[in-house]
Amino acid sequence: MLAEQKRGIHVSQVELLCKDGCGYYGNPTWQGYCSKCWRKRTHKTETNRQENEFEEKKNVEKGRRSSSVMRLFWGSPSPPRQESPETPVAALKAFQSLEPGDFPGFLKVLHSSSSQRLQSQCTAFLNTIEAYHDLPIQKQSDLVQDFYQNIADHFSSLPEEQVSQMMEHIEKLIMTHLHKWVFCHDSCDDEQKDLTLQRRIKSLNWVSPQMLCVPYPNGGSDISDPYLPAITAIIEMDAKRAPQDKLACLSRCSQNVFQALALTNNQPANADDFLSALVYVVLRANPPRLHSNVNYIIRFGLPQSLMAGESGYYFTNLSCTVAFIEKLDGPSLNLTPEEFNSYMQGRRVPPQPLEGDGKKRARENREQLEELKKRQESVEQGVRALQEQLEQWVHCVQEQVDEVRGQSTLVHRCLAEALEKPTGNVRDHSLSALKDGVDQRIKYKESS
Incomplete structure (x- = not known):
């Protein structure tokens, strides 16, 4: 599917290098030059010479005044303190x-x-x-x-x-x-550009990995997203203060991107795969103050960290990513201008990815759990009903037993009074039989 689509993001190794051919990495912020060549172009030789002459004159005048004051108080200037060569x-x-x-x-x-x-x-x-x-x-x-x-x-x-x-x-x-x-100095418009870039990324939250031709597992979710460690790493960049620490977060993000590409793709990742995946990571993360962080690294980072090595390669790709997002349009995503505008205006949503085996199993497991939950609730409801019936039955039996005991007590009392009176043998035998019958009835009620 990805191979059939025309990739909207393409960059070669040559395009990442400085336009002056010095062999170092260039940067879109420096119009394709490395930091060394850019400084040479932007700093006029005559201006530097005039500034140096002004500084030299100022130092000479300052030294002359200092020497005069020292001679006034001490008679002659003292020799400077020599530092031990060791x-x-x-x-x-x-x-x-x-x-x-x-x-x-x-x-x-x-x-x-x-x-x-x-x-x-x-x-x-x-x-x-x-x-x-x-x-x-x-x-x-x-x-x-x-x-x-x-x-x-x-x-x-x-x-x-x-x-x-x-x-x-x-x-x-x-x-x-x-x-x-x-950082984010008042003399520049970094803060305003941060807000503009953040709103731009937020408006592109509908862009899917498939549109960027990024290798991505079918049916993935936030929990199983292989690019989640990279997203976390680039968000942490804003919390660092030293440029090299910010570059370390970017390097960790980029390495996680390559690991995710290796997991989801059967062939080694190339520069286009990496750049596309980095665009997806930035769109998902929407890192805070991204524009200010990029400019901060450019202005105050070590030149060798940006011109060569892994950190230079990763930073150049990040700068290309920001430039790509700012200029993102329909053809970059294999969309017509009408489709692109429909997505941007919220009148259209991207198609959902096909359900993969992992997501299918997860859905089936959730359905089984829901069914088991319903059955458990039904069993618990039956148990509660049975318990209520049992309590009612025990209460009813107890009432009958109490009633029989009350009757038997009355009968015993009557029999006792009758037995105390002198009567014939036949009557005594009848009363004894009646008493035995009552006792047996009581025992029967208690046993039931």
């Missing part, structure tokens, strides 16, 4: 001994005396950004990216893999503190 070496060795992902260990080394210079740089940068948090968001993004580049030089003597690990720790440290200042 101190940075010891710090680098401590950083190098850390296990991958050991962020608490990184913080412990950072707060040690051997890493005082690096700690001071991080603290000064955080204070600067917090003090100037009203700057435009793009300017703050440039400052953070420049800070990453400067700090990377501090670890330049380490192997490349360890440099990446140290920069991930630096990113987590910096952005965990700056998240409240730069």
Whole structure:
């Protein structure tokens, strides 16, 4: 069925790469370029040169004034304090001994005396950004990216893999503190775009896996949905503060998508299968503040995390997914414009999937349980009726026994009085026989 339909979502590996041919992943937000090439294109060389000249002049003037003040009070400037050459070496060795992902260990080394210079740089940068948090968001993004580049030089003597690990720790440290200042910043329209995208996804809640050509088990429900772990993972992305933690949620979501495709498809998943399934997951999840999260990762994430590797591939596909949802139309779902508009306006509902064996068995089990429940209620009702009848019978018998006992007591009393009077033998024999008859009747009533 899926093979007969023309897939509306198609993307090749080449289309995911940067338009400049650098070999890294591009992004629709950067008009198909990677972050490195995009920054080169958007930042004019002349503007940078002028800003650098202005900064140099300002630093020279500031240094001149400082030297004048120092000479005024101290006579001559004191030489700068020299840092022991063994101190940075010891710090680098401590950083190098850390296990991958050991962020608490990184913080412990950072707060040690051997890493005082690096700690001071991080603290000064955080204070600067917090003090100037009203700057435009793009300017703050440039400052953070420049800070990453400067700090990377501090670890330049380490192997490349360890440099990446140290920069991930630096990113987590910096952005965990700056998240409240730069996420969904007032200088941009991320919040409005979040609401627009959320309404767009909500209006597409009728899109079925079959329309997207997503391999999906027949008769599936929310409980048996193989994509449910992926949906949960991408929803958790908004709760994270560091860009790498958000990318970790996306990676977990994407891996769950591939696992679901492997369970529902007999052949290995390709790029089109993955992208279609990711579109379905996003439509089902409708993640909170998705647009803001994507832009936050783009602005403040490490460039190497977005340009290459699994995280870069997954993030590029997520960006393509958002762009696809924003432009989704009838031909993308193998629908005519009239059918697409009917679904969007609620005048038409998608056909229900065929009932599979698992759902059929579940339905039969539910019917059997309902039948057993009805039979149990009927039995319980009969038991209650029988119990009421038994109680009535016992009550009736008890009344008869009490009545007979009352009569027998009266008869015994009369007989006793008659026996006390002197009479003939025949009369005594008759009274004794009458008494025996009454006793037997009482015993018969009690036994019944």
